[in-house]
Amino acid sequence: MSALPDSYTVYSQRRHGYDHDLYTWSNMHERPPIQWPRGSVAVWLCVSLEWFPITPGGPFKAPGHMVTAYPDYRHYTARDYGNRVGAWRMLEAFAAADVKASFATNAAIAERYPELIAAVQAGGHEIIAHSTDMNGTIDATLDPQAECDLIGDAIARIVAATGTRPTGWLSIARQQSFQTLDILNAAGLRYCCDWVNDELPYRFTNGLINLPLNHELSDRQIITVQQKSADSWAQSMRDAFDWLAAEAVRAGGGRMLPIHLTPYIMGLPYRIGALEALLTSLGAHPDAWFARGHDIVDEWSKSE
């Protein structure tokens, strides 16, 4: 008698296409080429504005959340450093390079730090909804109504605090349930940034758009997880840009470079210079089109 049931070698979803109906398969390299307003590589800067309660909660603990026994002053304050200092360094760097970015913003940030939101908006940057706070994680263990309430609450609070309605959504750790796409769609959002399976926008079955925010290129992955230096991170961004620009020429169509930034990581004094230098070199590059998330979605939609 086997320790495994006979069903372990039965595969009910083995069929052409995916083992789910969330989206359909397509080869990026065979799609009609897309043209950006200028340049061949859309460079999308996306900054996460995160408030970590010192009392962790939610279905799972967000990356970067509290580590020690309560009260974890060390991590509460080190994360909040990003909101007090690091994000302001980034805003200055973006202004100096004359580029616009997206800011994936917890509702709690919008409510707690109005000066930061005002500066983001004054800079012409986009606000993407990024849950309530860093306890607002989503996974399949969350009751469907509770998930609906969480997303609705996050959007309502961001609208109230910023005076604008975001069209994009980023889940914490990009983690969803099987309901999330439908909830986001019903909440009137146009796109989410959670699925890292592509390098151009695509549409889910329910009509919502995915704008892929590559986690492998994030400062969190390269610097915090893989423990590389800021210079190594910047080198990887340049290598990615160079490859994508060359691939765009061969394909006759545009590519996308998502650069996901975290103020408490890249906004440190010894790291910000690497970001500034990267923005200077890419900013001068004729192939680079710096765009906010909704700009890329708009352009992609025109040629869909």
Add this chain to the structure above:
Amino acid sequence: MHKGAADPGLYDYHPYAGRPKVVWPDGKQVAVWVAPNLEYYEIDPPIHPKRNPWPHPAPSVVGYAHRDHSNRVSHWRMADVMTKHGFPGSVSLSVALCQHHPEVVADANARGWEFFSHGIYNTRYSYDMSEAQERCIIEDSIRTVQDATGQRIRGWLAPALTHTPRTLDLLAEYGFDYTCDLYHDDQVQAVKVAKGTLASIPYSLEVNDHYGFFVYNMSGREYADTLVRHFEQLAAEGERSGTVMCIPLHAYLIGQPHRIGPFEQALEHIAKDNRAWIATAGEIVDAWRAQVT
């Protein structure tokens, strides 16, 4: 293997110094093969009692979508640089990919690549399988790849590197020529099986892109440099007796835009070195067997 024994009895000790000379075709010193893993991970697989496939309850979005990047974007990026520099793939295949995305399998087949089985899905683990279940996945693999590509598979890399004590004996019984599951050597070696013969071809975990990026935390450039150093050493040692270098890949890792450029430079370095015999796994095992028996 000897089930339950401290030494599984897979092979005899065979010191690296003083081995019989293996010579690769045209006097080449190092056989280089590239092993792209063409995989399918299920979004909501059954949970095996000894291993949970995903870090979150289904859907584990980043884990699933990251692997899916291979089948939408990065397979072609990886395959194109391999083709450009003359490297055929010896594919470690989740054979259900033949059903889910036959377009990817057809692309690899059209490039003249060799296929071997990496199980049905990389989310179904072999631990604790009954003999009937294990025969089921072996026979399914042979039939599925034959139908999709016309190739009779000759090799095996266990799904997610999960085995039973009888796996290697069964492979020999079904006429497989090589396993990629043993990491004890830089040369092809005989494996002790109950009946028949089976060869172990080096399939490196140490220079596997997954180890490079997620165990050793290398940048794309550091990984490319690692491949070149690995190659240089094995090419030099291959003068005494032919060595084997495997480059095991996953498109969703090596085909990321920040890694593929440096990787292409490493391939170019190897392709230009006339000590390298660039071959498939089956060709390497055949050339070895012709010299040792």
